Amino acid sequence: MNRFLSSNRESESSDTSLKSSQLVFSSSIPEALTFDRILSGGTCPPCTIHDFMNYLLYIEHSAENLQFYLWYRDYIKRFDEADTVDTNLSPEWTQAMEGEARAKIQKDVRREPKEADMLKGTDLEKGVIDVIIENGDPFSTPPSTPSMSITPSFLSDSQASSYRLQSRDAFSAAGAIQPFTIQPFRAEINRLIAIYISDDAPRQLNLSSREQKGVIQALAYTTHPSAFRTIAKSIEDTLRRQAHPNFIRWTISNGNPARVAFARSLSVGTIFCTTTGAIILTLSSAARGWRALFAIGWVLGIAALITSWKGMCVILHGLHRRHVRPWELIDSAASCDESELCDRSRDAGEDRNFDSFSSSNSYKDEPWVARYERRGLLRKVFDREVWIQEPALRHIQDVIFVQALLGALLGAGVLTAVFVNVPAGRFF
Incomplete structure (x- = not known):
């Protein structure tokens, strides 16, 4: 679709963590039933994208992977088609930034137990950011481009406020600075964090603690699609190399x-x-x-x-x-x-x-x-x-x-x- 999805596919060959049996079966799948062909609607029942989604929901219980992946592809398209002036407010999340965030998370993980023990029982245990959330974020500004996001058109004010609070909790838990709401698609990103990424989310993705904190750190900085680079590749690999072969095997x-x-x-x-x-x-x-x-x-x-x-x-x-x-x-x-x-x-x-x-x-x-x-x-x-x-x-x-x-x-x-x-x- 563009460079973000292309880079994900080009790096697939470097992943050696999957079982060889899955790879062998995946390589034997005919061209007419490939992952891309199913998602593009080029197959007939019982191998359509509708059947694939039902399999993931009712059999494999991992429909959130495909739901997130479809949203991500659509989000890239909408972001690329958005007004240039607005998208400039959300710069790209570079590999260097990702490396710095990963190092910071690793450092925080090593020192977290000691700091928790020092703060235990004190007023600081709650955290400064949590206090800001309860009293209102003085740095937040109302969205300036509601037409950029599909979310405000069908969300009530109470729902949008609930998702905003849940995303703030996620930013606080990850040690990220609260983002400015002036960035395009910020309301939609808040909702995505509340549904797919935060702890106890209704469609929580199977992410490690470091992956979760890493993507939240990125989303605190920008709403650019590159913020999802790492988890999007992981989810796409899971869909292509595990869920898709299992689905074809199941349809047999x-x-x-x-x-x-x-x-x-x-x-x-x-x-x-x-x-x-x-x-x-x-x-x-x-x-x-x-x-x-x-x-x-x-x-x-x-x-x-x-x-x-x-x-x-x-x-x-x-x-x-x-x-x-x-x-x-x-x-x-x-x-x-x-x-x-x-x-x-x-x-x-x-x-x-x-x-x-x-x-x-x-x-x-x-x-x-x-x-x-x-x-x-x-x-x-x-x-x-x-x-x-x-x-x-x-x-x-x-x-x-x-x-x-x-x-x-x-x-x-x-x-x-x-x-x-x-x-x-x-x-x-």
Whole structure:
């Protein structure tokens, strides 16, 4: 998008902290399902950005990463398009400034216990900045460019004041000087700090103490997008190298847990019954050639078992269909057809999960949670199905099925050879 996002992507190759298995799977993801393609809207259900957000919210419980990343990309665009005179009030946060702030934080961490012990029990323990906050900040000025930020247009005065106080608490805790409110987008940054960065924030990002203090120090100085440089790169790396591969791996599963468990049990039962029949026939006086017929059962059972371990149901795969997710199933009306459901999945812009400044990502109170828990097991096994529209995903599932079939042929061939060559027991 511009130099900030480009620099983040260029430095990805230097990150060696992720597991090699994740990197291998990420490299095997087809071009049609890459992270950038999903975010740009170039994929079909169930691999859209809407599906990605639902996965992060309901399965991985880390939707705040994508919500922050989408806001950050939009913020860079809006900041670059803003009036030049106003943006000059927020200079760039340079690498040198970041290094100085990091050294200061490191120094404060080493001396903090001693200072805390010295101030304990005194009036100074509360802190000078906390006193300023309670009595009002004499250096604050009313925003001069409210049109620059999207926040004031839909925030009441009480909400804006609450976010401002929460951000001040965050600045105080990080030992940063209270910023001037004349900087553009300051109200929006205050709200972002209150929702994503401060302690006990409703969508608190998974940041270390030093990362949190570092970004707060930067935001105390400027509202320039470069203030988010470090945490934005970390979050983007997490999305690209961990969340995205996990999402693609999850979408390969075409059945819900109940259906996959049912398929796995059925495959194990098929293998057990086939093996039992082969043993009985071997102990009898029947001709050896009859034992080769059990290879059919072994092939079917082993192939179904392998695909079930990948989260796939062979029957659903043969139809190129998948089970509707619980949050899709309950929220959709019974009369809706597949196209209407898929159209809703593509309509990510109106989804509340894409609201970067919503209160929290909790979904425990959503109606579908309790209703799906009351759903019977048999009904879950035979839940509603929809067509898999994404061709690249169908191709991945086809490859998995072919691999499972080849493995089943190999396993069945070995078992058949063993049983055919065992002498007849002639017990009956």
